Amino acid sequence: MLSRLALALALVFSSQLVHASNYSTWMALSIMSRSQGVLASSNDTSALLQAGVTQKAFTRLIEQYPSSSSTPGIAAYLKSSVESVAGPVTNATKDLTYAMDRLSSGNALMNLYAKTGNATYRTAYDGLRASININSRNAEGGMWYFVYPNWSYLDGMYSLAPFYAYYDALLDPHNGTALADMMHQLDLLWTHCAFNASANGTAAGLLVHGYDDSKTAVWADPVTGASPHVWGRSLGWYTMALVDTLEILPARLHPTDWALLHTRFGQLADAIKTAVDPASGAWWQILDQPARAGNYIESSGTAMFVYALLKGVRLGYLQDGGKNERKYTDIASRAYEYIVDTFVVNNGNGTLGYNGTVTVCSLNSTASYEYYVGQPILYNSPLGSAPFVLASLEYESLTGAEL
Numbered sequence: 001m002l003s004r005l006a007l008a009l010a011l012v013f014s015s016q017l018v019h020a021s022n023y024s025t026w027m028a029l030s031i032m033s034r035s036q037g038v039l040a041s042s043n044d045t046s047a048l049l050q051a052g053v054t055q056k057a058f059t060r061l062i063e064q065y066p067s068s069s070s071t072p073g074i075a076a077y078l079k080s081s082v083e084s085v086a087g088p089v090t091n092a093t094k095d096l097t098y099a100m101d102r103l104s105s106g107n108a109l110m111n112l113y114a115k116t117g118n119a120t121y122r123t124a125y126d127g128l129r130a131s132i133n134i135n136s137r138n139a140e141g142g143m144w145y146f147v148y149p150n151w152s153y154l155d156g157m158y159s160l161a162p163f164y165a166y167y168d169a170l171l172d173p174h175n176g177t178a179l180a181d182m183m184h185q186l187d188l189l190w191t192h193c194a195f196n197a198s199a200n201g202t203a204a205g206l207l208v209h210g211y212d213d214s215k216t217a218v219w220a221d222p223v224t225g226a227s228p229h230v231w232g233r234s235l236g237w238y239t240m241a242l243v244d245t246l247e248i249l250p251a252r253l254h255p256t257d258w259a260l261l262h263t264r265f266g267q268l269a270d271a272i273k274t275a276v277d278p279a280s281g282a283w284w285q286i287l288d289q290p291a292r293a294g295n296y297i298e299s300s301g302t303a304m305f306v307y308a309l310l311k312g313v314r315l316g317y318l319q320d321g322g323k324n325e326r327k328y329t330d331i332a333s334r335a336y337e338y339i340v341d342t343f344v345v346n347n348g349n350g351t352l353g354y355n356g357t358v359t360v361c362s363l364n365s366t367a368s369y370e371y372y373v374g375q376p377i378l379y380n381s382p383l384g385s386a387p388f389v390l391a392s393l394e395y396e397s398l399t400g401a402e403l
């Protein structure tokens, strides 16, 4: 009797064995407690991606838990985040002084306009949409990610594709040019950034960080222009872009485009599944150099892959069956549990911290292995904690947790 009681108590109190079922809400409230995901001022435009990914996470959370007691507060915070970006992004010409990250707020601006009818938000998302048309492009029509001539990054697709698809579906459904352009941007990166598996077969099917179409950057491959390494977070942005765009793009109206994105998402999901670290169950900062000295398991890329794989299964884009094969949900669940045990920090005052997220990796660098693994870790980066909210929502949906 006693031992059975002790076992039950151990199960309840041991953090290794029992995970809370409310991490999505808990981390969202923690992000709010740190005033993150909202531009601190109209000058704070380096935080545009933090704001955009926070908006996407909070939007999903409200959809999943519409009647939770936390939802009104989270919705009010989402609105304040969207309001904070509306002014800074309205002017399309000025938008070109920001990276493509600016586009990550487009969908939330459209939603807030639909809800309030306040023209400020419409002017802002129209400014963003117009900025796509005047963004600098390389000789193949690939959008520059930022000010560096002819360089395109996987990162930009998370901000671009779901916004392009959403705007097209709701406001511009007969603009075939726009949809073709969105497909072209995704395709150029798919083609140029395909990891050269003859250089290292362990990373076959993955995509490197970016490419220089003029092939003049110090790191550019002479044939493809590609940068040398598969950086987890940049691949995470691209993979999330695919799964989010599949959800938005109406398959019935655009069956060929949808099918192509679906095929590629499946191929990428398989390559990501194969690249998981067998020891930890999570993903490396540099996926093409597993276990090399200096490399480490990184918390933003891992959360992004968990989200993309579980969402892909939930929406039926990935088939989770398969004999003699580890399922997507097994891989993603194990990675999620690793994150909770390793990177989620209980501050003991009602808030959570999030550890293990690399600050930033830029191609305005040597783009060498040493560069990527030498960038500092940032505690509580919303580029990790907001994807963790997204991953948690999928995990909670999978495991049937309810608030």
Ligand SMILES: *[C@@H]1O[C@H](CO)[C@@H](O)[C@H](O)[C@H]1NC(C)=O
Binding pocket: 019, 020, 021, 022, 023, 025, 026, 029, 350
């Ligand atoms: C989440 O659940 C844990 C118990 O598992 C509880 O201690 C914590 O207060 C909850 N957090 C929120 C924000 O509800």
Ligand SMILES: *[C@@H]1O[C@H](CO)[C@@H](O)[C@H](O)[C@H]1NC(C)=O
Binding pocket: 041, 042, 043
């Ligand atoms: C924004 O930047 C401008 C120019 O650097 C500066 O004059 C202004 O005080 C800043 N505004 C805020 C709110 O920080």
Ligand SMILES: *[C@@H]1O[C@H](CO)[C@@H](O)[C@H](O)[C@H]1NC(C)=O
Binding pocket: 083, 086, 118, 119, 120, 121
């Ligand atoms: C519209 O939104 C802007 C920005 O949030 C706000 O300043 C303004 O007061 C709103 N207008 C109305 C009529 O609510």
Ligand SMILES: *[C@@H]1O[C@H](CO)[C@@H](O)[C@H](O)[C@H]1NC(C)=O
Binding pocket: 091, 092, 093, 094
């Ligand atoms: C938009 O920004 C550009 C470049 O910063 C500036 O020249 C132009 O005056 C701005 N337009 C408006 C309407 O504010």
Ligand SMILES: *[C@@H]1O[C@H](CO)[C@@H](O)[C@H](O)[C@H]1NC(C)=O
Binding pocket: 138, 139, 149, 150, 214, 216
């Ligand atoms: C960028 O590409 C264009 C061709 O579209 C070329 O003329 C230009 O020199 C390239 N810029 C750099 C810095 O390589």
Ligand SMILES: *[C@@H]1O[C@H](CO)[C@@H](O)[C@H](O)[C@H]1NC(C)=O
Binding pocket: 132, 133, 172, 175, 177, 178, 179, 181
């Ligand atoms: C259609 O999309 C293209 C490409 O984004 C754009 O240049 C054009 O202005 C759009 N047409 C309309 C009518 O909005």
Ligand SMILES: *[C@@H]1O[C@H](CO)[C@@H](O)[C@H](O)[C@H]1NC(C)=O
Binding pocket: 196, 197, 198, 199, 221, 223, 224
């Ligand atoms: C791929 O790598 C091999 C071996 O390093 C090299 O010979 C080949 O040119 C590369 N292919 C491309 C397209 O860069």
Ligand SMILES: *[C@@H]1O[C@H](CO)[C@@H](O)[C@H](O)[C@H]1NC(C)=O
Binding pocket: 199, 200, 201, 202, 288, 289, 290, 291, 292
């Ligand atoms: C390929 O990856 C393996 C595993 O990390 C590593 O040992 C090997 O050095 C890599 N090869 C090249 C050419 O980068």
Ligand SMILES: *[C@@H]1O[C@H](CO)[C@@H](O)[C@H](O)[C@H]1NC(C)=O
Binding pocket: 033, 347, 349, 351
């Ligand atoms: C909770 O604890 C963390 C870590 O000590 C601290 O940074 C944060 O300010 C605290 N937050 C609140 C709301 O007390």
Ligand SMILES: *[C@@H]1O[C@H](CO)[C@@H](O)[C@H](O)[C@H]1NC(C)=O
Binding pocket: 345, 353, 355, 356, 379
């Ligand atoms: C974050 O992780 C690093 C490396 O494992 C560790 O040294 C540090 O103490 C952690 N920070 C917190 C607040 O747990």
Ligand SMILES: *[C@@H]1O[C@H](CO)[C@@H](O)[C@H](O)[C@H]1NC(C)=O
Binding pocket: 147, 364, 365
């Ligand atoms: C690119 O890197 C160089 C050298 O570190 C630096 O001087 C420059 O400011 C960087 N460019 C941007 C736009 O950050």
